[in-house]
Amino acid sequence: MIKKILPMVISLTLMLQALPVIAQSKSAQATVTNAWAGLAPPTMAMNAGYFSLSNHSAKAIALVSAHSPAYATIEIHESQLEDGIASMRMLQSLTIEPQQQVQFESGGLHLMMRKPLSSMSLGDRFAVQLRFDDGAAVDFEMQVLKPIPAASKAGSANSHQEHHHHHAM
Amino acid sequence: MAKLSGTLPRACLTIILLAAQCLFVSQAQAATDSYQLLKKPLAIKPFMLSNQDGEPFDLEALKNHWSMIFIGFTTCPDVCPVTLANLEAVRAEMSLRVSPKRIPRIIFLAVDPARDSPVLKEYLAYFHPEYIGLSGAVVQIDSLIKSLKAFYRLDKQSPDDVDYDVLHTAFVSIINPQGQMVAKLSPPFYPHKTAESLNQLIRGVKFDD
Numbered sequence: 001m002i003k004k005i006l007p008m009v010i011s012l013t014l015m016l017q018a019l020p021v022i023a024q025s026k027s028a029q030a031t032v033t034n035a036w037a038g039l040a041p042p043t044m045a046m047n048a049g050y051f052s053l054s055n056h057s058a059k060a061i062a063l064v065s066a067h068s069p070a071y072a073t074i075e076i077h078e079s080q081l082e083d084g085i086a087s088m089r090m091l092q093s094l095t096i097e098p099q100q101q102v103q104f105e106s107g108g109l110h111l112m113m114r115k116p117l118s119s120m121s122l123g124d125r126f127a128v129q130l131r132f133d134d135g136a137a138v139d140f141e142m143q144v145l146k147p148i149p150a151a152s153k154a155g156s157a158n159s160h161q162e163h164h165h166h167h168a169m
Numbered sequence: 170m171a172k173l174s175g176t177l178p179r180a181c182l183t184i185i186l187l188a189a190q191c192l193f194v195s196q197a198q199a200a201t202d203s204y205q206l207l208k209k210p211l212a213i214k215p216f217m218l219s220n221q222d223g224e225p226f227d228l229e230a231l232k233n234h235w236s237m238i239f240i241g242f243t244t245c246p247d248v249c250p251v252t253l254a255n256l257e258a259v260r261a262e263m264s265l266r267v268s269p270k271r272i273p274r275i276i277f278l279a280v281d282p283a284r285d286s287p288v289l290k291e292y293l294a295y296f297h298p299e300y301i302g303l304s305g306a307v308v309q310i311d312s313l314i315k316s317l318k319a320f321y322r323l324d325k326q327s328p329d330d331v332d333y334d335v336l337h338t339a340f341v342s343i344i345n346p347q348g349q350m351v352a353k354l355s356p357p358f359y360p361h362k363t364a365e366s367l368n369q370l371i372r373g374v375k376f377d378d
């Protein structure tokens with residue numbers, strides 16, 4: 001039974017992963033993968049959003065803002081740990097060099113999403129749009145997941161294994 | 170001869186530089202080690218705070234248990250949830266090797282009472298009902314922070330700033346059943362490695378520091 005299902009699951013997974021790539025237009029410069037937000041208590045006035053952001057173009061692009069119908073405001077933040085002191089700073093923009101990928105992950109870069117406009121449960125998805133300095137935008141969905149512990153010494157602590165590709169318009 | 174006298178000091182210098190480099194590297198590694206046993210237990214001064222149910226929580230309440238005290242605040246969406254998840258994973262790892270009553274409790278010391286007090290109970294219940302959340306008068310929070318040799322600051326940009334950040338020391342204090350701080354953990358709190366260190370500490374294995 002498992003032997004029969006497994007190849008089906010694998011091929012289905014491969015198809016699902018491949019589809020958005022095929023659909024990707026020529027003008028696409030940036031893609032977002034592994035987008036998720038932590039499960040947060042309803043009284044919490046903010047949440048953090050995470051993803052991998054890739055610049056596929058030959059020139060640097062700068063992320064300047066983020067928007068979502070699920071939150072009143074979103075800022076680009078970076079948590080820092082300096083001399084044992086944890087703090088956070090807001091970025092006006094974030095440059096992604098050509099052919100580079102930037103990780104938004106716990107303890108580092110994240111979207112600071114303030115004032116949720118509806119209560120969200122585990123597994124819920126909501127739309128997010130990233131806007132860039134050249135006027136391009138990337139639309140994608142963020143899924144509400146439980147924060148997971150740091151897995152290993154090797155880092156990549158919060159990589160929820162989920163691959164949904166999205167492309168710039 | 171002139172050549173020899175030139176080479177010898179240079180060789181000495183190289184050796185000194187290498188030695189200095191080794192020393193620096195070993196110090197840097199020690200600094201990034203996530204578990205640090207204190208040279209001697211640190212006494213905690215009496216304090217009076219409340220848990221998330223509004224019940225008093227003082228120095229006596231800290232005794233007869235092992236505890237991990239984590240400094241945070243409830244408007245911390247990035248680092249605090251994952252730290253709580255890591256500490257929970259440490260407890261899960263320890264449960265395989267240590268009896269339940271010796272597994273450290275997770276104590277979240279919330280340092281921003283104006284924003285924390287109203288929501289602390291619900292915030293912690295959302296992550297784990299067994300977490301202990303401490304809040305209270307600023308002077309009492311400051312007393313415990315001082316005992317732990319920790320630090321925090323509400324980073325208000327103006328008196329009416331409501332979206333301010335809270336700077337705080339990131340380490341977790343390990344408290345023994347006598348109510349003394351005996352060790353500290355530093356980020357990123359890898360659960361397996363941390364659990365191993367705490368298992369050894371709690372089972373009373375001696376360490377060379």
